[in-house]
Amino acid sequence: MSSSSAPAHFLPNLEPNQVQWGKYMIQVYVGQKGPEPLGTVVFNEIEEKAKDKLKDYPGAFLYAGGSAGTCATEHANTSYLRSLRIIPRMLKPTNTRSLSTTLFGFRYPSPILLAPIGVQGTFYAEGELAPARAAGKLGVPFVCSTASTRTIEHVARANDEFAKIVPSEKGDGSPDPTKGAVWNLSLINKQSEGALAPRWYQLYWPIHDSVTSSLLSRAKASGYTTLVITLDTMTLGWRPHDLERSYLPFGLGVGIEIGRSDPVFMALHNRKPTADYEPPFPYLPSDILAMARGLKGTEQEQAKAKEDAFVGQAWLAESNSGTYRGWDDLDFILKEWEGPVVLKGIQSVRDAEKAVEVLMKDGREGGIIVSNHGGRQVDGAIPSILALQRILSSKKVQEARNPLPGSNKKKFHVLFDSGIRTGSDILKAVMLGADAVLIGRPYVYASILGGQAGVEQVIQHLLADLEITMGLSGWDSLDEVRGKGLKSVLASVKGDMKGEMVGVDDGEEVEILIKVDC
Numbered sequence: 001m002s003s004s005s006a007p008a009h010f011l012p013n014l015e016p017n018q019v020q021w022g023k024y025m026i027q028v029y030v031g032q033k034g035p036e037p038l039g040t041v042v043f044n045e046i047e048e049k050a051k052d053k054l055k056d057y058p059g060a061f062l063y064a065g066g067s068a069g070t071c072a073t074e075h076a077n078t079s080y081l082r083s084l085r086i087i088p089r090m091l092k093p094t095n096t097r098s099l100s101t102t103l104f105g106f107r108y109p110s111p112i113l114l115a116p117i118g119v120q121g122t123f124y125a126e127g128e129l130a131p132a133r134a135a136g137k138l139g140v141p142f143v144c145s146t147a148s149t150r151t152i153e154h155v156a157r158a159n160d161e162f163a164k165i166v167p168s169e170k171g172d173g174s175p176d177p178t179k180g181a182v183w184n185l186s187l188i189n190k191q192s193e194g195a196l197a198p199r200w201y202q203l204y205w206p207i208h209d210s211v212t213s214s215l216l217s218r219a220k221a222s223g224y225t226t227l228v229i230t231l232d233t234m235t236l237g238w239r240p241h242d243l244e245r246s247y248l249p250f251g252l253g254v255g256i257e258i259g260r261s262d263p264v265f266m267a268l269h270n271r272k273p274t275a276d277y278e279p280p281f282p283y284l285p286s287d288i289l290a291m292a293r294g295l296k297g298t299e300q301e302q303a304k305a306k307e308d309a310f311v312g313q314a315w316l317a318e319s320n321s322g323t324y325r326g327w328d329d330l331d332f333i334l335k336e337w338e339g340p341v342v343l344k345g346i347q348s349v350r351d352a353e354k355a356v357e358v359l360m361k362d363g364r365e366g367g368i369i370v371s372n373h374g375g376r377q378v379d380g381a382i383p384s385i386l387a388l389q390r391i392l393s394s395k396k397v398q399e400a401r402n403p404l405p406g407s408n409k410k411k412f413h414v415l416f417d418s419g420i421r422t423g424s425d426i427l428k429a430v431m432l433g434a435d436a437v438l439i440g441r442p443y444v445y446a447s448i449l450g451g452q453a454g455v456e457q458v459i460q461h462l463l464a465d466l467e468i469t470m471g472l473s474g475w476d477s478l479d480e481v482r483g484k485g486l487k488s489v490l491a492s493v494k495g496d497m498k499g500e501m502v503g504v505d506d507g508e509e510v511e512i513l514i515k516v517d518c
């Protein structure tokens with residue numbers, strides 16, 4: 001833990017519901033240097049710069065930037081989001097604004113999480129460690145991917161490095177969900193004594209239950225509180241950019257550190273786990289392949305490359321096996337993981353309703369992430385924000401999301417990702433009813449350009465943009481606006497822009513979000 005050496009940053013020592021993200025904008029103006037270190041706050045420019053920085057390793061950039069098939073779903077994700085428009089309201093005193101967000105009973109300072117992203121060590125030397133540090137520092141939950149280039153334990157340590165302990169308002173030291181005190185996780189999860197930052201673990205579902213149990217117990221021991229199970233990637237989607245280059249780092253032993261460090265998985269292959277492996281950066285697949293084929297390097301390097309490829313292919317067969325599962329298979333995981341379970345990759349109303357049934361039985365907490373993996377799996381799938389709109393209009397999902405009587409605690413949460421690029425995108429998702437959103441490519445590109453500082457900047461500028469846009473639109477808290485846009489958008493879609501564009505909520509007119517043709 002190196003909290004004493006943590007660089008000063010703009011966040012005052014406030015409770016999560018008092019954090020003033022909008023101050024970032026003033027800092028940029030006052031600093032007279034523009035937004036550092038990325039030099040821009042525009043997503044497309046950050047993307048272009050990241051592409052340029054990795055120009056000698058185009059496979060690495062295209063693995064992040066490319067999507068399935070024609071990229072139609074990736075583009076639809078952002079264009080449909082853009083087609084939703086906010087109707088700002090005036091003369092509303094939005095002087096004290098709060099982005100604080102409650103998830104599974106705990107209050108976070110903002111509604112964003114860093115999405116699980118695999119093989120980050122091919123984009124930036126420090127891989128997952130840099131964004132995990134940035135997230136811990138700003139109180140944003142980091143979701144660690146099973147396809148990470150660092151172990152579950154290394155990511156957890158990095159995540160705690162710059163985290164602050166936010167004191168509970170309750171005298172007895174226990175967290176007070178209504179008043180903040182969020183990211184001292186040793187208070188939340190007794191098994192993770194000492195953990196400071198909020199983190200979730202994302203599972204690519206192994207074929208052996210013994211391996212699944214081992215991963216889950218490691219995640220619990222390292223302070224991950226919530227389990228995300230990704231359902232849309234039982235196998236990789238059809239990705240032309242990667243196919244053209246036969247680009248698959250896992251097969252050459254990169255992006256498999258969680259497998260390589262797992263005692264149960266390695267024992268299945270008569271091997272010992274290794275926890276101190278650092279993947280090479282830059283990742284040069286042709287060199288590794290040549291070594292694995294005995295065409296290059298020393299004998300030692302060749303033996304290592306062969307071994308890496310063997311373990312890599314075994315881990316791929318274990319965790320992206322192409323074995324499709326059914327709903328009943330979730331029972332095993334629900335028995336193994338006592339905390340909240342969140343299903344990622346839900347796009348249909350029926351699946352969302354089924355998730356309510358399966359996850360909520362026995363009074364558990366759970367949720368879904370409405371996501372199409374950033375358009376990387378099913379080309380031609382509907383835009384994720386349209387899926388969110390449809391899912392949230394289900395009565396069954398709405399009922400599951402009602403707070404428990406006499407408290408503000410919800411048992412079922414609906415999160416959203418795929419296409420978020422700006423603060424206003426986040427506001428729209430929340431207006432439709434999302435509890436929180438996950439950010440994918442924006443933070444990947446920021447880490448390529450600026451490592452930890454780059455990721456911090458992207459988080460800060462998204463949240464500043466969100467807070468400012470929310471205030472200018474006439475709202476002072478996300479809790480106030482959450483879900484109010486659903487009816488007005490549905491009404492506008494029905495009215496096809498010619499007729500009514502006004503929804504009615506509890507007898508009161510609600511006119512805050514409409515759909516327009518771009």
Ligand SMILES: Cc1cc2nc3c(=O)[nH]c(=O)nc-3n(C[C@H](O)[C@H](O)[C@H](O)COP(=O)(O)O)c2cc1C
Nearest residue numbers: 064115116117118145147230373374418419440441
């Ligand atoms: C390079 C890359 C790697 C990803 N790896 C994973 C992963 O390991 N597990 C997972 O559940 N989702 C993964 N995703 C999907 C993200 O979690 C998220 O759903 C997606 O990036 C959101 O869309 P956006 O990039 O438009 O924000 C990955 C996405 C990208 C771009």
